[in-house]
Structure formats: structure tokens, C-alpha cells
Amino acid sequence: MIDDALELAEDAMKSAQERLARELSRVRAGRANPALLDGVRVEAYGVQMSLREVATVSTADARLLIVKPFDANTISSVEKAIMNSGLGLNPSSDGVVLRVPIPPLTEERRRSLVKQVKDQAEEAKIAIRSGRREGNDLLKGAEKDKEISEDELKRGLDKVQELTNRYVAMIDSAVKKKESEIMDD
Secondary structure (H helix, E strand, C coil): CHHHHHHHHHHHHHHHHHHHHHHHHHCCCCCCCHHHHCCCEEEECCEEEEHHHHEEEEEEECCEEEEEECCHHHHHHHHHHHHCCCCCCCCEECCCCEEEECCCCCHHHHHHHHHHHHHHHHHHHHHHHHHHHHHHHHHHHHHHCCCCCHHHHHHHHHHHHHHHHHHHHHHHHHHHHHHHHHHHC
16 A cells, blocks of 8 residues: 555656656757757648657757758748747748757846746646645555554655655756756856
8 A cells, every 4th residue: 555655646746857857958048959949839731730740950059959841841830930939039041941049048037047947846846745645645545444554654654755855856956957057058
């Protein structure tokens, strides 16, 4: 029963941590990162598609992304989608590829991004605590139904808390790394 509660809690915590990692990869840190364009949707062939479905994205250097559409006819749609993405990027086209320069971040924008990262981290911690609550509720229900003893309940609750502490530490570490990445560029 303790193992079931731990597995339930860890599944929720792991998904919260993975979601945060995906969100952090999309936060612009001043250097070119193909993941920056992951959320861009392109109107192509009469349908909304993700940028990755219509083009390859690579880095030329620390300040430049190269977007190469699979079909040259979609280049203007891709360019328009990047400009309208809200990322503050202005691609330039040569008819074959798009060059997307990554402008340096202002101090104010850096602080705004750090705040955004911390907000995302807090959401992840809330999800982790929710996973802890689910695991604890399962253990308490099992103890109430006389499936486990009071001592086993105490041991189980302690293990769930250890798991929670470990995931919160991983979140804090990821945020600290991303914050220094944003501020040190």
C-alpha cells in the first residue's frame, strides 16, 4: 500500500517537473535556442500546424536561428507566424530560409523573464504538493480501513515527504540555473 501511494505521488510530481522543464526551455534566455519557437503555430495548407511540422529549426550561432520550411510555398506563412508569436522576433527571408536574429535582452525584460520563471516554478511546486496530498490521502484511507498500521502510516507519510522534498529541490535547482542563464547573458 505504501508503494502504491509513493508511485501515485511520484507520477504527479514527475509530470509537474517535466512540464516545468518544457516551459523553461521555451523561455528566451538571450541566446538562440530552437525550443524558443516550439509554441509557434503556422497556417499552412489551410490548417493550423506547429512550426516543427512545416520547417526545421536550427541555430547558426548564439544569436541566430535558421528556419528552413520543407515547402518553399509556406515561407511567408512561417514568417508571419513567427512575427505574430509575441516573442518579439523579426525574421528575414531570402526566399529559401528565414534568419531569425535573437536581440539582446534589456534589463527590464530579464527581470520580467525571471519573474515568469519563478511563477512557473511555483505552479510546479503546487502540483508537487498536490501529488503529496494524493499519496497521503491514499495512506490515511488505508490506515482508516485497517489495511496498514499506524506505524506504517507514519513511515509512508515520511517517505512521501522525502519524495516531495527531492522534487522541490529539483525544481529549485532548475529555476536557479535558468535564472542565472537569463541574467548572465
